[in-house]
Amino acid sequence: MAALLRAVLRMREPAAQGKCLQRLWYCGGQENPKRWVGNRLPTSEEKPPGTETEKFVMVYRFNAIRVFGFLSRLKVAQTAMTVVALPPGLYWYSQGLMTVDSLCLVSGIAGFALAMLCWMSYFFRRLVGILYVNESGTMLRVAHLTFWGWRQDSYCPVADVVPLTETQEKPQDVLTCIQQYSGKQTFYLSLRYGRIVDRERFTQVFGTMHTRQ
Structure with missing residues (x-):
């Protein structure tokens, strides 16, 4: 996971990619769902009672998440095309138009693509x-990715969050792993490459840590 994160961040060009992908998550640092690409609103778990009218303040953001969302959607599309090619391969083999070695190759590629999709999805959905x-x-409201690479918001009580300290x-x-005492969900954030926007509120949730602003 860490190696994949470093590879994406090294390839990422903020000046070029930030303009065309920035609206997937936020515009100018403020949440504005109506301006997201494709007008797609984030899916969200049901809000806990009593929080419907409360205002949520951003305390941390990871700009490269929009790149991972694009990679997630790209991987889903690539896997779908690979798997769709398997039935024709079986038909061609039954008609004698494809050798068993070629069929095994197609099957292996499809299986590998599915395995990679599962692995990448497990990581991306928790980033x-x-x-x-x-x-x-x-x-605490956590904005992360769905299986399809779109945004989803999850909620958890601050009292259930295990402080990083x-x-x-x-x-x-x-x-860095975000854990809950209840063990319901586990998320990963990058304090090394992400940015703490509101250090005071971040400290109230995760404890005092020596991180860059």
Whole structure:
């Protein structure tokens, strides 16, 4: 996972990619769903009671998440095309138009593509793009990716979040694990490549850590 993250960040050109992909997640640092590409609104888990009218403040963001969203959608499309090519291969083999070696090659490529899709999806769906905290400091909202590479918001009580100061996580690591006492969900954020927007609120949730602003 860390190696994949480093590879994407090295290839990423902020000046060129930021303009055309920025609207997937936020515009000018402020959330504005109506201006996202394709007018696609983020899917969201049901809001906990009492938070419907509360304002959420951004405390952390990871600009490269939009690149991972694009890669996720690209991988889904590539895997679909690979798997779709398998039935014709079986038909051609039954008609004697394809050798068994070629059929095995096509099957192997399809199987490898599916395995890579599962692995990449597991990682991408847990990679944090943006973190929000409500004004009362009791609820954390996590913006991450769905299986299809689109944004999804998940909610968890701040009291259920394990502070990073109570774990073995280090801020200089490429990926830092966000855990919950209940064990419901696990997310990954990059303090090394991401940016803490509101350090005070971030510290209230995750504890005091020596991270870059």
